[in-house]
Amino acid sequence: MAVAVWAAVRRRPVAFLWSRWPLRAWAFLLTGTLQGAVSLLVLAVLVVLGVVLSVVGVGLLVLAGVAVLGVPLGALERRRLLLVEPVPLPDPHGSLPGAGAAAWLRTRLRERATWRELAHLLLHSVLFTASGLGFVALLGLSLMLLVTPLIVWAISPDTVMLIPGHPISEPLAALPGSAAGAVGLVLSAYAGCLLAGAEVWTARWLLAIRDEDLGGRVVELTRSRARLVDAFEAERRRIERDLHDGAQQQLVALSMTLGLAELELRGQHPAAAELVTRARGEAKQALAQLRTLVRGIHPQVLTDHGLPAAVAEVALRHPVPVTVDIDLPHRLPGPVETAAYFTVTEALTNAAKHSGADRIEVVAHLDRGTLVLLVTDNGRGGADPAAGAGLQGLADRVAILKGRLIVTSPVGGPTRLRVEVPCSG
Template identity: 70%
Template sequence: MSEGEQRSGAVREALRAAPLRFPFTRWVPRCWAHLLGGALLGPLLLVVVAVLLVLGLGLSVAGVGLPVLLALTLLGIPAAALARWRLRLVEPLPLPDPHRRLPGAGRRARIRTRLRERATWRELAHTVLASTVLAAASLGFTALLACSVLYTLSPLVVRALAPETVMLVPGHAVPGPLAALPFSAAGLVGLLLCAYAGALLVSAEVALARFLLAPREDDLGRRVVELTRSRARLADAFEAERRRIERDLHDGAQQQLVALSMTLGLAEYELRDQEGRAAELVTRARGEARQALEQLRDLVRGIHPQVLTDHGLAAAVAEVALRHPIPVATDIVLPERLPALVEATAYFTVTEALTNAAKHSGAGAITVHGRVAGGRLVVRVTDDGRGGADPAAGAGLAGLADRVALLRGRLMVTSPTGGPTTLRLEVPC
């Protein structure tokens, strides 16, 4: 379907493209079926709306009408879903559901969310119009179509009822089939009129449905805001869990290892004058405890280095560069401390890039450049290695890319064969 058809409707576009041939196209029976469905469903919907409204207002006097009025408010949701389904007869491109999906939400949460959505109230307005104005138009069209069909078939009707006199119009008797031919011609004109009238009515209903039942930019904007907030909550939860793990390791396992090392040192001191393997085993156990403590400290430092918390991104990257087996030149100049999530994301991205360079690149020098430009932190890590790096080949950057995406940032890797390899990180501050 072209962009113009999506904007104005398939029926209206077909009518514009070939107005003389339109009565003989497939859109005519589709339009008639759609309007006949409206003539049947509209009065039924009006009865339901009227009953719920009367019951809700009547029971409100006794203080128990709120659930009925709530049901009336939410009636627009299934009615709108039915209207969107009926539009498939005349619109090949379906109207999307403007409501947010709520998997796993309870009944109260669903109701509260639906009442807060503007689409719910637009659907209620469409339900009221569909049960009144649109239903009246469909009923009028149905009457015109029925009369046109009857007049078109009037010679057959007169012949079937002969020799009785048939009154096709008040005060005018038709004695035979030949006398009914003018009525048949009028019926054909009526059918032609119904083809164009049905197209215009359907076009108006489609335009109204697009205005009231389709998603709007403000709905999408609210979804984007909620998605951004959920991302921020997810990142905050990740950071809080990281701090909890770091605290547990530092205050729990690390302190216990320190105490164990001290206890083994005291045992070694007491056994220094005794013969046998006891002193040797205690000495070995103390060394293993010391080694485990160092490994645990490296693990805690890897989770979140203390220098990053105390002095910021530039100092933390400089410390990593000093310990790196390949010479690393750092040039990170920041106007002020950045948000903790931004600093942590940039730090772990740089450390992962340096680790990959040491393992796979064969580089002789690496540069790390960082600046804040346009409210975004831009960090580039470049090495003069052999190139050909593939981020999708398990280099560890996929998880970092997901973490960067949580902050609405970008992670790009350029690594032609022969080098150099450049990793570019952009994170909003």
């Protein structure tokens, strides 16, 4: 991206002089010089204070504050760039909502952008402040020379001297000084453009966001999503355990109690015995439904014996004949097995409900450390992955593991679901 103030000079080098660009560049340099001088003073005081207090340990905190001093000043500099740049620089730092001071400091010290901002602070406070002071001197002298006739007219004659020993007695004699001031203003316009562009280029190099910053954010986002999935899996297994050890056992005990009551009432109260028999049947039905629910939350066979056994068990219960060919040399990581299992169950459920297929095939193997899973049915096809949330949820789960899910379903079939998940994720 071109520097805007430099591009303005290249497009119209003469018309640039009476455009707004010189004033914008001057305002940028004047504010930058003032900011740089104050920053240099604050930086020097903090460094000296940190070194002096380091003997008692407090100085280390002060020096850590010096290290992150570039963060707020970098944010201020990015806002100040809007004086000469139409497009603002994005903040390279990730947001830390709710983080305390200690967590904020630790995070910022680990970010490369923090150290680039500190480098910009040092460079701006020393080099650009010095060049800015030189520019201020040139601009101030040029303006003073330009208005010399007014100064001579307003002040009594023989008191203004452009050259030592040569007093000016009348305003007309100060016109050469005005001409020199006009030349100085022209030089100030182009010099201001050059210096402002150099500061903009440096700020882009040190203060703008980089691919490594985005990479860090992507990694942190992926980790946070993975932590959410792990927490969800832990909560789901807790619910499974509670149902298995709590509600399921209570239903078994209820069924046994009803059975005993049925034996007691069978000869004495046939009508009551019939009601108890019906209640016992409903309890058995509720227990069967609960066992199916628990098995669907997270099948124990998947935990104990792995993906091939779990998929084979699902295939045996499926109303459509399913051929399973899963050739894995070893157990896969837990998240990979879970994602693959629920992908198979979702695909089999969709095939039974919508495809009209009479044959389904499940094939899985490892290809250079990546699980490749294929579920194919010979149904009518025309499946739309965007029509429901099931496949979209599976795609999100696979994406967290750096994998991908591909659905191919032309009209007339067959429908093929392909999942690729790296086992090293």
